[in-house]
Amino acid sequence: MPKDHGIGASPKRREDVRFLTGAGNYTDDINVYGQTYVHFLRSDVAHGTINSVDTGAAAGMPGVVRIFTGADFEGVGGLPCGWQVTDKHGEAMKEPGHPVLAQGKVRHVGDPIAAVVAESLEEARNAAEAIEVDITELPAVVDMKSALEAGSTKVHDDLSDNLCYDWQFGSDQAAVDEAFANAAHVTTLDLRNNRLVANPMEPRVALGDYNRANDESTLYTTSQNPHVIRLLMGAFVLGLPEHKLRVVAPDVGGGFGTKIFHYAEEAFVTFASRQINRPVKWTSTRSEAFMSDAHGRDHVTTIELALDADNNFTGLRTDTHANMGAYLSTFASSVPTWLHGTLMAGNYKTPAVQVNVKAVFTNTVAVDAYRGAGRPEATFQLERLVDKAARELGVDPIALRRQNFITEFPYATPVAVEYDTGNYHATMDTLESMIDREGFAARRAESASRGKLRGLGVNCYIEACGIAPSNLVGQLGARAGLYDAATVRVNATGSISVMVGAHSHGQGHETVFPQVVAEMLGIDEGMVDIVHGDSSKIPFGMGTYGSRSLAVCGSAMVRATEKIINKAKKIAAHLLEASEADIELKDGQFSVAGTDKSVAWGDVTLAAYVPHNYPLEDIEPGLEETAFYDPANFTYPSGAYACEVEVDPETGKVTVLDFAAADDFGNVVNPMIVEGQVHGGLAQGIGQALLENCAYDENGQLLSASYMDYAMPRADDVPYYKVDHSNVTPCTHNPLGVKGCGEAGAIGSPPALVNAVLDALNAAGHDIGHIDMPLSPSRVWSAING
């Protein structure tokens, strides 16, 4: 019988009532008296020298309050990068300046040149058209390999070249060389992990509101981590002390990583509001989002696997070019290195693993974390490679994987991380039970009778979530700690507000977090609310990304609740005239062990705030506790996925018929929400594999700059999913034993889909090693027809 409340129950998402009835409060819903509107004049060329920006005519146009250009930001800090990567020669990565508004040069289509602040948006747009910009267009650098050739045009003139860093990591060279020298078989694969645009349903919005009465600035913004924005923008860009800067991220309509980062528009509205002493609002159009939101992925990789005569994996090496775009976004440098290289062992006990990454500047929009962030790129190349190896060797792809699974935990990989727990055979067993492999031949024959090619693809994945142990990431270059924090504030009558550093932008924290607190206290979930997204209300937490909310912030909340219980027991012991050691808490009642004496939760909380009968000599009144939690390790969700497709060989069109996902997320608090997270991740993974493609031409013009050309997955592109999370190896180092589920679907699904398509084509007699994503009809047709 499933539980109907607390941990393990699936109450409906309480936040959905307001989201689905139009009562949500998004940043664009916030309007402040005296508000002005800003329109950014953006570069329409990918690369050029700014000779002049003449705002004279525009400044006199109706409604214009002030026009800003790069010159107004001299003396203001640039947008910082939060992760210092050290290259293989021990040198620091190159960190070019990233001004709020372009200074001297424009470096990608969409780079902001000037900002018009006006009484209305239309007036701002009108005036922007009257700004005369004189730009000498320069050759654009788009392709990463050409960007690294000697004599290439430089994106940043003050750097020696377009190489941000050349990073190497993993087993020592001799071990890797030996594995390949002694290999019975080597499988090699060249591939591209396609560039994506995150496309949250809500575009980015920023509203800066300066209050001269107290010299305080408030930034309302679409962010996944308001405290991170406050720290970065306050300390590094604008020089505003934290106590004079409040960052509010109210309801946020999807983030997927792209709302982690500190953006120029946020700094602009905060700065400009102080300058003009009025609120300044910016709402991105969808067209602007395509050319100003950080993009995702965009890796070009060669990967090789060495196997011995018994098909054991003996060595793996991978060489990746990672596109940084024109500027270093907040966490861009960490994605292809520490979030990617550390996962290259995958689920396998390959003894020698080496990862090489060259990060490259190009005249394109900055690239940063997008759902999975480095881990999808690692999983895709590894799981495509293993599948290719199985085909070359003529062995069963599941058997080859099983043979090489890690089976003993903890397991220290050759790429720095230690998996605390897992059971990869168990999730594969479950997957096999979900997909009726025995019946596949008959299904393939049925498809063939209709002229269609049927394929089945599988893969495994491992990810590192619960980001992250601060001491470890500090050694790796992070310029921040990655703990989180929660304050549990018990009110006099027993209801509870939990202030959390995590931010919910679709994850369902408002439902899940109270389930945990209510379970611990034995009270009704309805008595618990969370407060998030406002730096003036919540403790300093690092926000939500990397499937970290429950594993890190949830752990802080558990620790704070434990402190509450400890204190409440002291109060109860006093009220019951018993020893604290004898007090038990169950179902919201404190009782004295072995007696029928008890006192209710509400009586204890009331005593804490009305301390007439209270041990004032021992403890303070009130019942409010804060905990900061720094994880001891990453968490390692893992799983096995399968996809069944049908290919129309006449058109190249791929139809996804079936998708099965067997995950080990550790303990699960709300199974319904976990399944929803997997569904969403699968849709994004299928989108990447089949549809989504952010493409530039050789001049740096964005070809897929709207939904007319950028294909998002729609309901009829995806099948009814089969999902399972019944295999549970609890995380060994956090109090809830949870691992995180937000990114798994997006990480695990692209290789399964591509493996399935190649299975369909190769079983039909073709000999196709790989097709780059997205597997659009024209690409599949071209592969079939050579």
Add this chain to the structure above:
Amino acid sequence: MYAFDVVRPSSLDEAVAALGEEDAQALSGGQTLIPTLKQRLAMPSKLVSLTGIADLQGVSADGGTITIGGATPHATVAAEAGSFPALAQLAGNIGDPAVRNRGTIGGSLANNDPSACYPAAALGAGATITTNSRAIAADDYFQGLFTTALDEGEVVTSVSFPVPEKAAYVKFEQPASRFALVGVFVTKSGGDVRVAVTGASNDGVFRWSEAEAALSGNFAPEAIDGLSVSGDDMISDLHGSGAYRAHLVGVMTKRAVAAANG
């Protein structure tokens, strides 16, 4: 968008008069025009909405001809053009419900997007496009990308389709926009076969006369085995090369013939 005036006349005469003003622009559903305005890519002084004119609304069938008012939305055609099922089915698969409830046949034909569905139906069925001043045969109407025989200020008042003996429209969708990457409308009336192709050509909708000749003798998919259009004149973009589109023209034509034969 830039500022403009909007008028919503209730008669054709008023509309035509309003369209005679400088920089006036007809609005008939606005599924292309409104996004264009939002992007500030057009600057009309006045929009003249045609959808409030009762005479331009509705579907009527009479003696083997189905006539559709120029301002009739796709959803109405999908629901009411049952005597020409291929046309109703085409209308019911344009865009999404919001598009189908706003976009109109006259708006689509006046715009003549090279990837739109209706031009294939009009050309494939040999329709007659009637305006406030004349009747134009479909064969004379389509004159290239976004170009038609319409004069400045001329309004499509209705479109008349002779209902064929057999017909089908097959659309292969561009994955992002779901416009036709290649769409083929095939009709057969006695020995007269017409094959109209949208989405594929740099010159917009066209008739594939070679296939028509072959199918006139044998209205079966295999009749066009070995026939192909040249990829040289086909659109080549992110979603497919000219060669791919040329290939799809053959595949979709066969599928349309098969569908028309039931």
